[in-house]
Amino acid sequence: MRGDKAGAAFEGDAPAAAACEALRDRRELALVAVERTRTPMMVTDPRQPDSPIVLANQAFLDLTGYDADEVIGRNCRFLQGPETDPAAIDEIRRGLRERRRVDVELLNYRKDGSAFWNQLSISPVEDEDGQLIYHFGSQREATEQRRARAMEETERLLLMEVNHRALNALALVQSIVRLSSADDAQSYARVVNDRIDALTRAHRLLARNGWAGATLDEILSLEIPAHGGARIRAGGPALPVAARIVQPLALVIHELRTNAERHGALSRPDGQMEVCWNARDHWAEIEWRESGLPAPIEEPAATRFGLNIAEGVIRRQLDGTSEFRWANDGLSVRLEFPTGVGDDLRVDRRASKA
Numbered sequence: 001m002r003g004d005k006a007g008a009a010f011e012g013d014a015p016a017a018a019a020c021e022a023l024r025d026r027r028e029l030a031l032v033a034v035e036r037t038r039t040p041m042m043v044t045d046p047r048q049p050d051s052p053i054v055l056a057n058q059a060f061l062d063l064t065g066y067d068a069d070e071v072i073g074r075n076c077r078f079l080q081g082p083e084t085d086p087a088a089i090d091e092i093r094r095g096l097r098e099r100r101r102v103d104v105e106l107l108n109y110r111k112d113g114s115a116f117w118n119q120l121s122i123s124p125v126e127d128e129d130g131q132l133i134y135h136f137g138s139q140r141e142a143t144e145q146r147r148a149r150a151m152e153e154t155e156r157l158l159l160m161e162v163n164h165r166a167l168n169a170l171a172l173v174q175s176i177v178r179l180s181s182a183d184d185a186q187s188y189a190r191v192v193n194d195r196i197d198a199l200t201r202a203h204r205l206l207a208r209n210g211w212a213g214a215t216l217d218e219i220l221s222l223e224i225p226a227h228g229g230a231r232i233r234a235g236g237p238a239l240p241v242a243a244r245i246v247q248p249l250a251l252v253i254h255e256l257r258t259n260a261e262r263h264g265a266l267s268r269p270d271g272q273m274e275v276c277w278n279a280r281d282h283w284a285e286i287e288w289r290e291s292g293l294p295a296p297i298e299e300p301a302a303t304r305f306g307l308n309i310a311e312g313v314i315r316r317q318l319d320g321t322s323e324f325r326w327a328n329d330g331l332s333v334r335l336e337f338p339t340g341v342g343d344d345l346r347v348d349r350r351a352s353k354a
């Protein structure tokens with residue numbers, strides 16, 4: 001092949017493997033190969049203004065959806081679009097400038113506007129005097145591989161998440177077994193069982209949500225079905241919490257609800273309960289207020305066991321704080337803990353308070 005621009009002459013690459021008879025026809029065979037391969041290929045001419053495409057095979061036209069007369073004479077950047085990563089384009093520019101091979105994966109767009117991942121490989125072609133005369137480019141659609149890689153990564157993260165949650169649940173079960181107390185073995189078995197049931201409900205919620213966390217409302221609903229009718233009022237903004245928060249928090253709510261049923265507002269027909277929550281700087285704040293108990297209310301020692309568990313979980317597992325007040329006509333509890341959502345952005349209020 002003899003370049004017609006500036007009299008450039010070059011032999012092209014020698015075939016990596018060839019019999020003598022094929023070697024005689026190598027130029028024609030090269031053309032056949034370029035046209036028949038399923039790999040999109042094209043050549044640009046850097047000696048012309050804006051390095052236009054001067055040759056493209058059918059596979060390139062098939063991949064991009066353009067006709068021959070729509071690609072010849074144009075610079076390849078027409079394949080780029082709004083989501084093409086500028087860093088990938090920079091990498092191409094650098095490679096072209098330094099006259100070296102460039103391998104880059106970037107998002108391109110077909111004529112119909114649909115996006116595809118392009119595994120692009122560009123290499124310089126020089127004449128016998130070492131002058132740059134062409135660029136050879138080959139494109140391979142990598143959309144499926146990308147999707148598969150993304151799915152593999154999602155699967156890996158999911159498995160890690162499930163593993164974490166399982167270990168976390170076991171640590172909670174250990175605390176439950178250690179901290180639960182009752183007068184006899186039967187009562188002990190019952191309270192342990194109730195607490196593990198609470199964890200199981202939270203586990204199911206997590207599985208339902210694809211291990212991506214839950215909202216505070218969903219967690220409360222596990223313990224207070226439909227928020228308990230007229231005696232219980234609950235409300236707050238949609239407040240998502242991270243997956244690791246869900247089981248410990250469900251256990252805390254379980255303890256508060258059980259305490260209310262056994263000793264607090266829900267142990268009396270005229271007792272009332274209000275649970276409201278709010279979010280501030282990636283922290284959740286829950287106010288739990290019981291009322292309707294005959295005054296004066298004192299901190300009853302017997303109830304402390306369950307509430308001790310709640311306090312411990314809030315402090316150790318949720319990295320938060322709790323405040324219990326036996327005032328007026330019922331127990332009031334204030335809980336604060338990081339939601340774990342957007343951990344990187346989390347403002348550590350304890351640090352800023354110190």
Ligand SMILES: Cc1cc2nc3c(=O)[nH]c(=O)nc-3n(C[C@H](O)[C@H](O)[C@H](O)COP(=O)(O)O)c2cc1C
Nearest residue numbers: 044075076077079080089092093122135136137139
């Ligand atoms: C041989 C060759 C093939 C190319 N193929 C593509 C391609 O398939 N998709 C793409 O987005 N850019 C491709 N480019 C890159 C663009 O043509 C252009 O070089 C790049 O956008 C950087 O230059 P610019 O800053 O002038 O846009 C190719 C470049 C060459 C030399």
